[in-house]
Amino acid sequence: MTQDELKKAVAEAALEEVKKIIDKDSIVGVGTGSTANFFIDALATIKLDFDGAVASSEATRERLKAHGITVYDLNGVGTVPVYVDGADEVNAHLHMVKGGGGALTREKIIGACSTKFICIADESKKVDILGGFPLPVEVIPMARSYVARELVKMGANPVYREGFVTDNGNVILDLYNFPIDDPLSIEQKINNITGVVTNGLFALRPADVLLLGCADGVKRITAD
Numbered sequence: 523m524t525q526d527e528l529k530k531a532v533a534e535a536a537l538e539e540v541k542k543i544i545d546k547d548s549i550v551g552v553g554t555g556s557t558a559n560f561f562i563d564a565l566a567t568i569k570l571d572f573d574g575a576v577a578s579s580e581a582t583r584e585r586l587k588a589h590g591i592t593v594y595d596l597n598g599v600g601t602v603p604v605y606v607d608g609a610d611e612v613n614a615h616l617h618m619v620k621g622g623g624g625a626l627t628r629e630k631i632i633g634a635c636s637t638k639f640i641c642i643a644d645e646s647k648k649v650d651i652l653g654g655f656p657l658p659v660e661v662i663p664m665a666r667s668y669v670a671r672e673l674v675k676m677g678a679n680p681v682y683r684e685g686f687v688t689d690n691g692n693v694i695l696d697l698y699n700f701p702i703d704d705p706l707s708i709e710q711k712i713n714n715i716t717g718v719v720t721n722g723l724f725a726l727r728p729a730d731v732l733l734l735g736c737a738d739g740v741k742r743i744t745a746d
């Protein structure tokens with residue numbers, strides 16, 4: 523199976539889980555990226571069975587709208603019963619590194635509001651220790667140099683993602699060669715640096731379910 527076929531398979535498996543949770547008044551949380559895009563296309567096939575969606579990026583908002591799915595402002599929505607999103611890396615505790623596409627902050631906000639977080643990923647994303655994929659940190663532009671210096675003190679090698687601006691008008695520093703041995707503490711430590719909006723570690727609010735696309739089928743994994 524190609525990587526795209528694995529992504530499509532997990533998106534379809536997620537749709538089956540979502541169908542069991544939603545009713546006609548439900549708002550579905552929708553993530554960002556190529557795997558999430560397969561989920562959006564699958565979700566469109568049942569668009570008459572739920573009320574609408576909240577989007578974790580402008581790109582996702584546009585794709586949902588193109589399918590005729592109503593997109594709500596999160597402020598007008600209470601709890602989101604289910605949120606489906608991809609990841610750049612995921613470990614056995616369903617802690618994730620996210621934000622390769624730069625949507626980490628809105629993804630984290632929707633994750634925080636969601637009762638159930640379903641992570642969809644192909645098997646290349648499953649790792650023992652997070653940090654092989656550079657960890658994104660969203661930063662207020664004027665704080666970029668200060669935050670970079672503080673991250674260097676933590677042993678990280680921050681690289682400015684040149685020419686990229688997040689949907690929130692901020693910049694991204696990607697942390698290379700930064701093994702994440704204690705995700706809970708590192709997530710909090712980085713977020714405590716003044717000028718950081720958030721970082722792409724999802725350990726304080728991990729996924730509840732991982733649907734992992736493997737050559738021999740989709741595996742359903744819950745946290746250790």
Ligand SMILES: O=C(CO)[C@H](O)[C@H](O)COP(=O)(O)O
Binds near residue numbers: 553556
């Ligand atoms: O966090 C994300 C975007 O900010 C994505 O979920 C992550 O980058 C995975 O993307 P893809 O499904 O394209 O591999």
